[in-house]
Amino acid sequence: MTVPGLGRVVMVVPTYNEAENLQWIVGRLRAAQPAVDILVVDDGSPDGTGRLADELAAADPQVKVLHRTQKAGLGAAYRAGFRIALDAGYDVIGEMDADGSHQPEQLSLLLDAARDADLVIGSRWIAGGSIVNWPKSREALSRGGNLYVRLLLGIPVHDATAGFRLFRRATLEAIDIDSVQSTGYVFQTDMAYRTLQAGLKVVEVPIEFIERERGDSKMSREVATESLKSITRWGLRERARQVRRVFRRR
Template sequence: MTNPRQSANSTASSVLVVIPTFNERENLRTIVRRLTTAVPTTHVLIVDDNSPDGTGALADEIAAVDERIHVLHRAAKAGLGAAYVAGFDWALRRGYEAIVEMDADGSHAPEQLTTMLEVLPRAGMVLGSRYVPGGTVLNWPWYRSLLSRGGNVYSKWALGVAINDLTGGFRVYRGEVLRELELHTVASQGYCFQVDLAMRVVETGSTVAEVPITFVERESGESKMNGSIVREALLRVTKWGLRRRGRRLLAWLSGGRAPLRRGR
């Protein structure tokens, strides 16, 4: 539950950072401290999926002494996508103008958020990108790097979009754009969730801007990456790509322009 005092003050900031957590007790206090130091005016929403290690209780402790911090407790682990959708809904109902995705494990440097926020007035979404000039990844094993780069190259080709880091999870959305994305229809998770939302932003006609970031592999805790997440991404991206190409072919054959946006 969210502290009533915090809810009353939610619109004191126009920026909300949504941080999903599951067993991130070792990392949470540090990442929140870094974030509120780097961008003191931002608010933070910790969305905890009933972590067995007590992350939710720690989040409540942090929120009790800092009115910028809010906590949304969920009954059980239901996936990254569902956690973000719950956080986005919470943010939109409270009128935040900029809504940020960021991991709790330290992979995303809060110190780079200021640059991303500066670009937001010129875009519907700003993506912290590992795969544009100036972007980099530190401390990943070769196979993880190969999987990520290969997945992004394939997604970019299959979907026909000019985004280099479709699977990146450090991003900022304008609230007005996020409202258009029909979040209640999002069922994808993990890498696939990030691709899904990026495509939805593109389909609104909004600009996606990529800002180079340094991504650092977590130093503590366990990665949530697994084979089922990779398989879901491959299957869904392939299906979406075929649908987009089919609509373009139909538009060409009919001499008109078929709508890009149609059920997923």
């Protein structure tokens, strides 16, 4: 099936121990956007998520499953899913969490924007965006982290860490998805940065982000710290390039 003006669209949904949420979120996504396919990428969940995904796929030809043997990080799961989607000929490839924090009913906002963008980000931190059930400490961490990204990398994206997105296939081809090395949550920032570096158009649309009600979050202080370290390295490298360009012009 195709989405008018966009062609074939698939949402890549990575999972690790999401047995409580998977059927619920897949059902909502299929109801909200019947023309959109789903690719579940399961990293060997010990709670039976992979088996549930297989059952959903057996009952619905628009649901596919990729089984991975180990938990290798969010970015690695997305890279694997993106490669399969590209090889399958999809025109637009999206990503979203399996825990309900990204509402399938709001996917239409991203689809509308994708008709005139290379990457669409569902943003919490632009006008109209919001969060539900987050403690002030986590909000401060996310806002501060995104401000740090914006200032250090010099990119005009307010929610570079967001995980509700749509990529044109040409975008993933232009940035060479197979060359991306980021494996953890910093993958999101890396992809936005690469898209802008390639001279492509990034659009943010406001969404309401809802903290998960079931299951455990995969975000931790260690994950956040590692992401900041990577962003700092990129930022310093970018600043060094800028200085070299200035001296060359002189």
